[in-house]
Amino acid sequence: MPWPDYRSGSIVNLMASLVEGLGGGPTGYVPLPALPVAEVAEYRQVVLLVVDGLGCEFLAHQDRRSGLRERAQLTSVFPSTTATAVTAFLTGLAPQQHGLTGWHMYFRELGAVLAVLPGIPRYGGVPLRQAGVDCARLFGHVPLSDRLKVACSMVIPRRIAHSDFNLAHQGQADLRPFDTQEDFFQAIAWIVRQGHGRRFVYGYWPDLDRISHEAGAYGPEARGHFAAWEAGLDGLLRRIKGTGTLIVLTADHGFIDTAPDRTLLLDQHPVLAECLALPLCGEARVAYCYVRPGRQEAFESYVLSALGAYAELWPSGQLIERGAFGLGPVHPRLAERVGDYVLVMKDNYILKDWLPGERRFQPIGVHGGLSEAEMRVPLMVAVA
Template sequence: MQIPDYQGRCLANLMTSLISGLGGTPSCHKPLLALPPEEVARHRHVVLVVVDGLGDQFLQTRPAPFLNGHRRTGIHAVFPTTTATGVTTFLTGDAPAQHGLTGWHIHFRELGAVMAVLPGKPRYGGSGYDQVADLDVLNWLKHEVTFNRIPVVSALVSPNRIAHTPFNKAHKGQARLFPFRTLQSMVNRVEEVVKKRPDISYTYAYWSELDHLGHRYGPDAPLTRRHLETIDDALSVLAARLRGTDTLLIVTADHGMTAVNHQLLLADYPEIADCLMLPLCGEPRVAWAYVRHGWHERFQALVKAQLGQVCTLRPSAELLEEGWFGPGVPHPELAARIGDYALLMHPGWIISDQMLTEKPFDLKGVHGGLTPEELEVPLVVTVC
């Protein structure tokens, strides 16, 4: 099982190249080998477009002439290979070891809740952390912000449905926010931002629909494939509209996606579920297990006997020691957010621990694990 290459080939390295190239102060990570800061610094404008769920293998096997024509190489996402973790790397410049966000559902002991961190909602429902009096989100999460690391005018181009979430607003920093509704309006927004900036600028734009379609219909579904062609056309138009502006246009993704072949329901294994003091956290492909005091040996034995054919059980502390989350000084809450054990699901498998307030979900495509389909994302680079 290959973990992300944090030594020059992953998203954290990309952000170091961009921040350094724009004259800012990056995190502790090395620059991206395939896009050194010196190349970034040669251009007046830098635009980073993140296409949620766009795996490198998926791209290369599909008709997308603009993206494939300007694909420079494949690079790695970060671990876990999921939006909450990857997007936070884009918005902070840090690897998960530093930013401390370890999946869609995270146990925040300091808030006493398991939460979906990006929408800011407790897993059981109810009020989000934006309703907590006097909670400074950035201070709570202990995050730096990419837009505040760079001494240039910056813009955050974000879908309307997430533009004003507490997470998004906290990580906007000094950037100006440009919400949009459609893919075409995203293109229009980016063009507007670049052409109104006579000085050096940085623009981050995010598109989520490919990931949504992949989850609902599967990464190989005709609807998903056709949407990639739509994205390719739109970004080709964007590049054409930006021609002559001296813009370095970069396209990548937070993670790829793999098809779901088998779903395991924790409720079907009551002896294992009884060992847990919290619902499984993290992702359906990489779940963090919090085990009741004194039940660790029983939990290990049961998982090995009953689930050993579909997942690998590892003490979470070993993943931390082995650098799965990246190098550097870890976030003070990182160890608490990965539980006692990691359930690393084998290819094609997911695990579901459904709470009373949750509806059953039928995912056709997923991510979070370390198969090549999930881990490898494209690096597309062109000068406009």
């Protein structure tokens, strides 16, 4: 069970190398030994490609053709999920500092459980901006582009490019929405070839994650998709050859596959549900539990007796103390955003609850937990 290695081997340490190498100063985390600051500083342009869901275990089973080779294996953050990890890429901080702890989060200051990335209440409704909430102030983050001493560009899928979350993290970066894989690589090539002076380009590719959720992380759909994407990457490397560009590829998390018989439904555990003051938050692999006053003993007893084979029970404060979310200063709202207890699911089990009106579905690929497949992501590097 690999916990995040925030001391020298996580995606947060990778960001420390990139931020310092691009003139942004210390992040509070040690730069990654596998990509020294001095190496980053040598290059006129740096391109960070984040492939959502590209874990080391998946990569090990692929017939690789790209000019990028794996330099190191990194750990993701905790939980190993997009909301926490992409925020680390866009701020240079671990969840302990940035305070975004999963797909579903309880924001006490709003009195609501939100789906963080689309920025809507879990029960549905309009995005936060339409409701009059300033997401930049709500999150309180300094975007990476506002820290760096170089020009910045973000290449983001058009369907999410102008989301509340993305706009809150855009800062001074030039935004380049795209629709297709060809658009994605073409946009990056154009930015690199047109650039004058130093530049940082962040490119986010989402579709491997979507396919892995829907069709499984190790099936033909995911393999075929990545093979086609990697062919596009080779084309990018040819188009930008000679531009003095450092290409860095990594991911936010990996995947495991689950199954219906590994899915625990909260409505099949009424004793557990009766102990909760809020819907489950976090992830299906890492559930934050807000327990009603006076029900702590009953909650612990039920989890240990009925769910002990499927989940590890952690008081949330213990996870903060052991550094699961990061090192150093703690976000002032972190404790209230991870509940009273955390259920970390074992093997490939997941725990789900459903609000009235939510569409019930059974995912195949899942992430968020502490398995090797979910936590280990690659660091690949090439020079153009």
